Amino acid sequence: MSIPIPLSDDEPIECLIHFAQIHETFRKAEIDALAVLHGIEVVWTGYSDDSPYATLLLPSRASARTLVSRSILTKSLYELWATAPTLPSLHDTIRQRTSHLWPALSAHPFKFTIETYNASHTAAAQLALINTFSYLPLTGPISLHNPTTTFTLLESYAPRAPTPHTLHFGVRLSAGARNLPDTYDLKKRTYIGTTSMDAALSLITANLALAAPGKLVYDPFAGTGSFIVAAAAFGASTWGSDIDGRQIRGKPAGPGVRDNFVQYGLVGGYVDGFVSDLTNSPVAARRFLDAVVCDPPYGVREGLKVLGSRDREKGREAVVRDGVLRHLQPDYVPPKRPYSFTAMLGDILAFSAARLVDGGRLCFWMPTANEDFVEGIDIPTHPQMELVCVCVQVFNKWSRRLLTYSRKPGNEGLEGVAPVKETREEGAAEGAPRKATADELNNFRKKYFEGFRPS
Structure with a gap:
């Protein structure tokens, strides 16, 4: 699909994005999220995870520039003049579609660049290719460092092929x-x-969480603050919590999470951090968050835990040391009990559904064993959370998926939906936590130490 090259900056244009050839399944999802953030209508006309080049229709040059201005996976965005299978046909298309633009560009400082995929050119070969565009009436000076216009030829080769199969x-x-x-x-x-x-x-x-000025972003597994620093970099107000207060505070007399915000001049974007876990959260169950972002613990190095005790009677009486309540002392570490991995995933969704505004986003990472994962079945669901996209980072025998959800409007379908409950020992009293092993509560951890053998 192609449209005429416009004369006005406000007319629709056909564009080409040159992506970085990394994190391929994240690239289109990131652009789609930025389109939602900026209210830009995007029509994809060509995309493949196997190619760094993608084509799309955008409302204007101004919207095109805005769309990729904070894209991490975009190298460059081009106004597409022509696409063809051979160099001669590419030149024919350029002459047919763009001759009306040449007078406006002819006198400006310019330069030519060449991008190739699965190939490379010598300097002499690049010069020869550039010279084939000599029919363009460019009378302005060549400027390698500060051109007004940069013309680019982008070539795609099949592996070890002598000639390109597509030219842009x-x-x-x-x-x-x-x-x-x-x-x-x-x-x-x-x-x-x-x-x-x-x-x-x-x-x-x-970016997938739509972090931006005026947005409130929360990380319930904040750790050292990687996600909230990133969200603050895009102008959001951020805060986080962690079950381990030492992660939030840092070492005594040493750096902590707040110091990262100081380092980048983002202190104004850091609301605060506190000690909590998802199942014992002081965060009000009302809908005021714009985004929840997190990388929950995988429970590999030690089993997953939440605040509390296996012994239901333990901790009911206050402990005093040196005349001060123990839980108010700086070195206090609260007791923890085992936590189910499946319960954690369900609790993340339930927590977010109860606190996100309409259209608010939940982005969290989920580890999976490659042999056992079933697409469409092993993705957790919630009636008020719509799955937007799934991006995959593959390792050797396991992967981690970035799951992005959007909060549906209203509360329809929430009746009778409760957070996932812990399993119990057979015959145990109602409400008593099951005294299970870390592996029994976390199948991923079990698979990890078994070397991800197929079930």
Whole structure:
């Protein structure tokens, strides 16, 4: 599908996105989320996870620039002039579709670039390709560092093929935000931990969560703050909690989560952090959050736990040490009890459904064993949460999926829906937690230590 090249900045245009060839299943999802965030209508005309080039129709050049301005996985966006299977046919299409644009561009400083996929060119070969565009009446000076117009030829090759199977030609409109992951690189960060999420994936998660100025974003498994730092980088107000208060506070006299916000000049975007877990949360069950983002614990190094005790009677009496209530002392570590992995997933959805505004987003990561995962069956569901997209990061024998949900309007379908309850020992009293092993409560953990053998 192609449309005429417009003369006005406000007319629809056909564009080409040059994606980074990484995190392929996240790329289209990120652009779709940014389209929702900015209210831009996007019509995809060509996309494949196997290619770095995708084509789409956008309302205007201005909307095109806005769309990719904070995209982590976009290298560049082009106004597409032509697509063809061979170089001669590409030139014919350019002459037919774009000659009315040439006078407006002819006198400006310009440069030519060439992008290839599955191939490379010598400098001499690149010059020869550029010279084939000599029919363009470009009278302005060549400017390699500060051009007004950048013309780009983009070629796609099959592996080891001598000639390209598809060629695109266009004018560069804008770059993405590929620099942001370097800015927020964990290696440069003041405070990190063993589970801190990679900066690029944190920023992509924040994009899928529609983090923006005026939005309130919460992470119930905040750890060292990777997701809330990323959301604050896009202007959101953020806060988080963690079952381990040492993660929020940091070491005595050492850095903590707040120091990461200080480092990046984002203190105004950090509301606060507190000690809590999802099943014992002080967060009001009313709908005021714009997004919930998290990477819940996988329970591999130690079994999943929540605040509380296996012994239902333990902790009912206050403990005093040196005249001060024990739970108010800085070194206090609250007791914890085992927690089911399946229950955690259900509780995340129920927690979010009760607190997200209409259209608010839940983005959380879920680990899965590759051999056992069944698409469409093993994705957790909730009647008030609509699954928007599933993005997959594959490792050797396991993967982790970024699940993105949108809160449906209203409360229809919530009657009788309750959070997932813990299983109990056979014959145990009603409400008593089951004294199960970590592996029994977390099938992923069991599979991990078994080497992900098929069931």
